[in-house]
Amino acid sequence: MANSQQTSVPVNFVHQDEIWKAHIKLEKDSADVWPEKWGHLTEAYKEYxxxxxxxxxxxxxxKQLVGRSPPVPQTxxxxxxxxxxHSHLQLEKYGTVHHGRRSFLKDLxxxxxACS
Incomplete structure (x- = not known):
């Protein structure tokens, strides 16, 4: 079983600093190279x-399709x-939809x- 008194892993601050420096250097190098690689996009964007x-x-x-709501009820x-x-708040503006039941056998x- 691990020691319950130890609360964190020791940190190597020098190593963390070197990692941070490498990230910053990569960002700076990328920013310097970007106009040469992708600078043409700025002109295309300006034209667009x-x-x-x-x-x-x-x-x-x-347009407002549904009228104003009445006040919210108390209960x-x-x-x-x-x-x-309220009739002016009905979502079915053109009446209810009536789809009759269809039978494949009737259609044929x-x-x-004929089928069991």
């Missing part, structure tokens, strides 16, 4: 941004179905007892 601003499309806010019992009781014109 200018064309977007020139051809900007106005977006209108969407939880009244909360059930409180919005559906076969008698209903």
């Amino acid at each position: 941004n200018a064309s977007v601003k020139k051809n900007a499309i106005r977006v209108e806010p969407p 939880t019992q009244a909360l059930v179905g409180w919005r559906s009781a 014109g076969w008698p209903l007892g």
Whole structure:
């Protein structure tokens, strides 16, 4: 069983410092090389941004499809179905959907007892 008195692993601060220095050097080197490798993207972005601003499309806010809600009921019992009781808040604007039951056998014109 491990010693329960030891709370942490000893840290080598010099080693941690060397790792940090290597990370910083890599970041600096990458920042120096980036314009040579990827600098062409900045001009392409500027051209794109200018064309977007020139051809900007106005977006209108969407129309409100459902009316304002009535005030929230005081009790939880009244909360059930409180919005559906008002006709102007119905989500089915075009009436209820009626999908009849279809039979594959009927579609083929076969008698209903053809398959068992």
